[in-house]
Amino acid sequence: MKWASRRVDGTIGLSDRDTSPRGRIPAEPPAFLAIFDGMSQLRARFRSIDDNSIFHELEEVVYDHEGSLLEVHHDLAPLAERTPGDWKQLFGGRAGAMDLPDRSGVWGKKEWVLPQIPDDHIVSLAEGWNPLLPSPRTAARLGLADLRLKLCGTTHTGSFKDLGMTVLVSWVNHLRRTGAPIRAVACASTGDTSAALAAYAAAAGIPAIVFLPADKVSLAQLIQPVANGAHVLALDTDFDGCMKVVQELTQDKTIYLANSKNSLRVEGQKTVAIETVQQLRWTAPDWFVIPGGNLGNVSALAKGLDMMYDLGLLTGKRPRIAVAQAAAADPLVKSFEKGLAPLEPQTARTTLASAIRIGNPVSFPKAIEALKKYNGVAESVSEDRLSDAAAHGDLEGFYHCPHTGVALGALEQLVEKGVIEKGSRVVVVSTAHGLKFSEFKTGYHEGKLDGVQSRIANRVQRIAPTYAAVQDALKARLG
Numbered sequence: 001m002k003w004a005s006r007r008v009d010g011t012i013g014l015s016d017r018d019t020s021p022r023g024r025i026p027a028e029p030p031a032f033l034a035i036f037d038g039m040s041q042l043r044a045r046f047r048s049i050d051d052n053s054i055f056h057e058l059e060e061v062v063y064d065h066e067g068s069l070l071e072v073h074h075d076l077a078p079l080a081e082r083t084p085g086d087w088k089q090l091f092g093g094r095a096g097a098m099d100l101p102d103r104s105g106v107w108g109k110k111e112w113v114l115p116q117i118p119d120d121h122i123v124s125l126a127e128g129w130n131p132l133l134p135s136p137r138t139a140a141r142l143g144l145a146d147l148r149l150k151l152c153g154t155t156h157t158g159s160f161k162d163l164g165m166t167v168l169v170s171w172v173n174h175l176r177r178t179g180a181p182i183r184a185v186a187c188a189s190t191g192d193t194s195a196a197l198a199a200y201a202a203a204a205g206i207p208a209i210v211f212l213p214a215d216k217v218s219l220a221q222l223i224q225p226v227a228n229g230a231h232v233l234a235l236d237t238d239f240d241g242c243m244k245v246v247q248e249l250t251q252d253k254t255i256y257l258a259n260s261k262n263s264l265r266v267e268g269q270k271t272v273a274i275e276t277v278q279q280l281r282w283t284a285p286d287w288f289v290i291p292g293g294n295l296g297n298v299s300a301l302a303k304g305l306d307m308m309y310d311l312g313l314l315t316g317k318r319p320r321i322a323v324a325q326a327a328a329a330d331p332l333v334k335s336f337e338k339g340l341a342p343l344e345p346q347t348a349r350t351t352l353a354s355a356i357r358i359g360n361p362v363s364f365p366k367a368i369e370a371l372k373k374y375n376g377v378a379e380s381v382s383e384d385r386l387s388d389a390a391a392h393g394d395l396e397g398f399y400h401c402p403h404t405g406v407a408l409g410a411l412e413q414l415v416e417k418g419v420i421e422k423g424s425r426v427v428v429v430s431t432a433h434g435l436k437f438s439e440f441k442t443g444y445h446e447g448k449l450d451g452v453q454s455r456i457a458n459r460v461q462r463i464a465p466t467y468a469a470v471q472d473a474l475k476a477r478l479g
């Protein structure tokens with residue numbers, strides 16, 4: 001079988017997965033790609049989530065319509081001219097691509113993400129194609145048929161934010177290259193968005209401004225945008241306070257908003273659903289469990305699933321979605337407990353899962369839709385539970401961030417409550433790399449985290465440099 005891949009210059013080549021016995025590149029592209037001729041006509045637009053008749057062109061600098069959030073809308077009719085099999089073949093072919101942008105997990109699905117951008121305006125750092133690793137010991141402990149972790153932190157800046165930022169920064173790059181007067185991109189962040197924005201903006205040569213809540217992000221998260229040359233502004237407030245400031249600043253349309261309120265971000269992030277289903281050989285699990293803060297990511301997960309159902313790549317029973325929040329910042333859980341009641345903003349309290357310390361989530365309306373469509377639930381998790389859950393996963397070879405700990409803690413609780421049934425097949429979306437949260441890891445194992453019992457702490461033993469001391473130490477451990 002020949003695997004087609006489009007190079008950056010637009011020509012078609014075969015990737016190294018070409019098993020042709022002659023091994024030479026044929027003059028003609030593989031026949032199946034002809035099915036996709038005419039796809040260059042595809043064009044996405046912004047659409048109000050509250051009124052399907054309100055559209056804005058992506059060229060407009062606009063983030064809402066009279067207070068209603070926007071989504072990136074794709075006209076499904078031309079996409080549906082291709083069969084589900086055609087799409088699977090195209091996306092499958094690009095999975096083996098060597099060159100960017102096809103090699104990117106996001107841009108390998110360009111027709112569903114941002115079809116009208118020229119390839120040479122794309123700013124990609126090879127995001128996506130994150131591992132979907134089995135977690136058999138945790139699955140056995142919880143009585144699940146299958147548990148996999150979608151490791152979105154195994155990526156350029158160490159979090160899932162790269163998936164959305166490549167789309168947003170690429171589009172800003174395109175706008176600037178076609179004459180738009182955009183001077184800079186700006187975001188408020190709990191640490192990961194700023195790291196992604198700074199890296200992609202630096203790659204594109206676009207100035208970046210980031211607002212961080214002072215002393216509320218990890219050291220690794222703080223130094224990432226510093227290293228990438230962003231203008232880093234630490235404010236004496238929380239994330240919600242930073243969000244207010246950046247929204248005021250970006251009233252000036254020459255400074256482009258890079259938070260997930262800007263639905264271009266969600267377009268890239270939705271590929272996590274498509275990629276996961278593709279890795280499961282185009283099947284869906286029974287449950288997705290995902291940590292939620294500003295709630296862009298759960299909205300994106302649902303949007304990716306929607307598109308696969310709408311275009312027939314998935315049929316039958318829909319997976320359910322569980323959103324996991326830290327008990328210290330759980331406005332969605334509070335709404336869920338009251339039957340999806342309107343948002344009551346909170347002042348988010350301190351949590352080890354600092355990136356989801358958000359009390360007034362911007363994408364709340366989209367998350368409510370996601371929960372309705374996917375028979376979803378929301379679950380809050382204590383500091384103690386999230387810490388142990390992350391540590392249990394680490395003993396299976398992972399290196400979980402505290403937010404993934406929140407998702408794993410919620411999974412445990414939902415299984416205990418019988419909401420997630422034994423024998424289910426579950427995918428947990430792991431949102432960041434544990435290496436960004438060394439303070440959390442060391443604090444846990446040294447037993448120094450407030451309100452955390454560190455039940456399975458693994459203490460470093462300091463011993464005398466003698467064979468006898470080593471023997472004693474090993475005896476205590478190995479018996």
Ligand SMILES: Cc1ncc(COP(=O)(O)O)c(C=O)c1O
Nearest residue numbers: 192293294295296297355431432
């Ligand atoms: C590591 C991590 N996990 C989860 C989230 C939650 O994503 P969202 O804010 O889109 O709900 C964030 C970002 O806020 C994050 O940085």
